[in-house]
Amino acid sequence: MKEDFLKYQAQTTPFPLAMEVKKAKGSYIYDTYGKKYLDFVAGVSACSLGHRHPAVVRAIKKQLRSYLHVMVYGEYVQKPAVELTKLIAQLLPKPLSKTYLTNSGTEAIEGSLKLARRVTGRSEIISAHQAYHGNTMGSLSVMGYEERKQAFRPLVPDIRFIQFNKEEDLEFITEKTAGVILETIQGGAGFILPKNNFLNKVKQRCEEVGALLILDEIQPGIGRTGKMFGFENYDVIPDIVVTGKGLGGGLPVGAFSAAAQHMDLLQENPMLGHITTFGGNPVIAASCLATLKTILKEKLMQKALAKEQLFRKHLVHPKIKEVRGVGLMLAIILETPEQAIDLVMKSQDAGLILFFLLFEKRAVRITPPLTISNKEIKKGCDIILKILG
Secondary structure, three states: OHHHHHHHOOOOOOOOOOOOEEEEEEOEEEEOOOOEEEEOOHHHHOOOOOEOOHHHHHHHHHHHOOOOOOOOOOOOOOHHHHHHHHHHHHHOOOOEEEEEEEOOHHHHHHHHHHHHHHHHOOOEEEEEOOOOOOOOHHHHHOOOOHHHOHHHOOOOOOEEEEOOOOHHHHHHOOOOEEEEEEEOOEOOOOOEOOOOOHHHHHHHHHHHHOOEEEEEOOOOOOOOOOOOOHHHHHOOOOOEEEEEHHHHOOOOOEEEEEEHHHHHHHHOOOOOOOOOOOOOOHHHHHHHHHHHHHHHHOOHHHHHHHHHHHHHHHOOOOOOOEEEEEOOEEEEEOOOHHHHHHHHHHHHHOOEEOEEOOOOOOEEEEOOOOOOOHHHHHHHHHHHHHHHO
C-alpha cells in the first residue's frame, strides 16, 4: 500500500511520515501491523473529540438514513445545517448571527475576504507577517511567509502586512483598508499569543477607519483554548470569524460568520456572491452539531485548561526552552530545529504522534483531542522526556 501511496497519490513533501493506518479510536491510531500510537496531534487540531467519538458516529449514521447531498448550498432547507448555524449563532457574541458553511477552512477564508471587500467597497487587505490562513490563491496571498508564496506569484493584489503584536504598525490600517485578517493565535509562527490588548487595539483602529476585523479561529476555535472561540480570551468581537478544523468532528468543514446585514450582501449585486456545491453537507453538518453539543455537555473547554497545566507540569526539561500556547493548543520550543525533527521521528517509533509547525522550525506541536485523559497526557509526556534524554 505504501508503494501505491507514493506512486498514485499526490504528495506535499518528499518525505511523508507514511504510516499505514488501519483504524483509529479515541486518542489512538493503529497501523496495519497492529501497533498503536497515542495521538498528540488530533489531525492537526481537527479531531476535537478524538477518533470516532460515539456521539459523532451516531449523528453521522442517523443522517445517512435520511439523505446525503440534495441541492447546491443555500437552496433547500436541510435540518442539520439549520440547527448547526443556529447553535453557532447562540455561541457567538452579537451581532455575529449568520454563518456560511463551506467545505474547508481555506474556503471560509476566501469567503471572508470577499465579504470584507463587498461590505466596504474597498480592496486593500492587511494581514500579519508569518500568518497562515490556507493555501488557495486568496488565502495564500494573505500568508505572511514569502518562501511559500514566491513560486505561485502573481497573487491577489492590494495585500499589505503588519507585525503581529506591534502596535506601531496599526497606522497602516487606513480608509483604504477593507479588512484586517489575523489569526487569534498565530499558529504556523509558533503559537504566538496576542499581547497588550493587541486585538482590541486592532479592532478599535478598524472601527476608526471603517475596516472590518476578520479573526481566523480555524485552529484556536471550538474549545481548544478553554473558550468556544479563542477571541473570547481577549475581550474582542471581530466583524467576521472563521472556523474549521475542530468543528467537523473528523470530517472536512469550514465556516465564516458575520452580522446579518453584512452576510446578506452576498445575496445580490451580484447574486451568488459566494457559492459552493457541497458546503453545508447534511452529513458533515450533523457531525459538526454533535461535536459542538458534546463539547458543551462534557465541559471540555474547562477541562482543556486543567489539562494544559498537566502538560506544563510534566514537560520540564533542559532542552525545552518554552511551552507556548493556551489550553490544548500547545507547542514545545526546543533549542534547535534538529532536536524538533529528532523528537517527532523518534516519538513515532515509540508510539506517540507529534508533528511540526509550519514556520517555527524549533517547535513541536501538541494539539491532542480535547477528550484526552490525564493518564494519556502523562504517558505521552514520559515518552517525550525519555527521548529528550
